Amino acid sequence: MADAAPDEQARLLLKQLDPDNWPISIDQLPEGTALVGGALRDALLGRHNPHPDLDLVVRSDALRHSARLAKIFGGKHVVLDEQRDIARLVLNGWTIDVARQEGDGLEDDLWRRDYSINAIALPLQPMASLCDPTGGLGDLKQGRLRAVREQNLIDDPLRLLRGLRFLAEIPLILDAQTGEWIQRHHKALGKSAPERILAELQRLVKGPHAEQALQLLERWPLLQPWATTSQTVATHDTTLLDASEKAVALPLARLTNLISDDGLKRLKASKMLQQRCARLRHWVLQANQQPEALSEQKRLQLHLELEVDLAALILGLPKELQQQWLKRWRDPNDPLFHPTMPLDGGSLQKELGLSAGPTMGKVLAQLRLEQAFGRIQTRDEALKTAHRLCAEIEAVCD
Structure with a gap:
């Protein structure tokens, strides 16, 4: 055409x-x-x-x-x-x-x-x-992204970031002069409404060609007021994820790697988005590519907090571990990757005569841990374990 x-x-x-x-x-x-x-x-x-x-x-x-x-x-x-x-x-x-x-x-x-x-x-x-x-x-025709005029970028500084978003969405090469203008006026981006900046970033990290834009953001201080300390471009191997998994996991992983918790708050991200990024950031640091070395309690907590977004963590794991974890995460019946309570408080009250309080909370938490690691599998096993736990707690209290 x-x-x-x-x-x-x-x-x-x-x-x-x-x-x-x-x-x-x-x-x-x-x-x-x-x-x-x-x-x-x-x-x-x-x-x-x-x-x-x-x-x-x-x-x-x-x-x-x-x-x-x-x-x-x-x-x-x-x-x-x-x-x-x-x-x-x-x-x-x-x-x-x-x-x-x-x-x-x-x-x-x-x-x-x-x-x-x-x-x-x-x-x-x-x-x-x-x-x-x-x-x-x-x-x-030439696949080039070129600003109309330098002043136009200054008039609406959000255009500085929008240009990189276009690179993420469309296979284009950035015009050298335009790149110089974006670098020269990077501090002006802070004059834009924070909600508009976040909206551009959320589209950028979803882009099918985002790698080029992310590399430029690593080199240029455009996002410095909101960026993570390192602001390095993490490598995410998505070959094992299907399209729907990748569409959720990759943008979250990229955004978490790009913007700090405080930066997301100042960009007026929703509470939910802030929490998702904060949890992912926490467990990426805790796991350090060796999540199976975590204690049982921490492993369970990881899966409780990241159950829906676990694929975003899996992206950063070694390939052999990715395969194992994805297989288990895709199984809705896996007791660790999708932890549930084997008994509820009502059952403990009815079967053990246990009243609501700290003891019940400890018993329920331990039962969930035991089930997550396969040490209890049936309701009868859960009740026997609950009896034992109550006796142990009472003995300590005495």
Whole structure:
């Protein structure tokens, strides 16, 4: 598609984007509307997405047009930035951003964008040839990520990190001049909203080509205010994981390796994400690639805390240990890798006449440990062990 004439490119792109499948009609868009952003870029790259997020630029009154479209098609109109005239239309599972163009025309707007591959527009109302004033089509053809202008990165410092996120998601080579600009202005990233920084990082660590971006982050101090002390790029061998396991484990392992516990807090990560990363970090240090050398109590605690996220720890283990641990983790009936209680408190009260309190807590904890390491397997064995434990505890107390 990149080799076709401009008019033919526009026609082919529109066919690939399939506007008949959009939740809004092009006929209802105001004169001067153009499609920009990721959906267009991905279509040019042949990365077909049947349900893309759409970014529309209108000449003026973006909020009014978004509200009007929401009324016509039954969606929800959300004001994103009243001052800059940016709104979001949400309907039928689609997200459509509508923004007023900056400058005196579409080309002016494109010259103010972050990277050339995002500074391409497809006029929709009326249909016209692709608008590419910054040379984005050529950069796409050559697989190059190039900032439009240095000042554009300074105007919105999040673009410094976003460029690396593009490298993680798309197989591109970073333009040397752009790399110098990112390094030169790295301290400006701290001016961006922490939630936006975290959102970019979470997309970056999920990227299929993240290794290049992570290596650059290791060399450059872009994330210094939030980074771990070492900030070294860990090698993660994912060959033994299936696609669904890798999709959960690898981003968590990368993010934990990249950002410190305090950094995640300051980036306003959710409590759950902070806890997941903190637990993984703790057990990576405790295990030190030799988790089977841990005491039984620590092994059990490891599996209790990392049961769902254990694959993220397994990524850092030696290959032979990876195979063993993955086999056991994939078995939902493995008593250590998926620990359960062999008896509950109610059973102890009924069978042993044991009241709720510290003694019951000690007995339940020991029963779980005994079951995890295969020393009890049935309810009768659990009750006998519980009797013995109670007697031992009483003897110590006496």
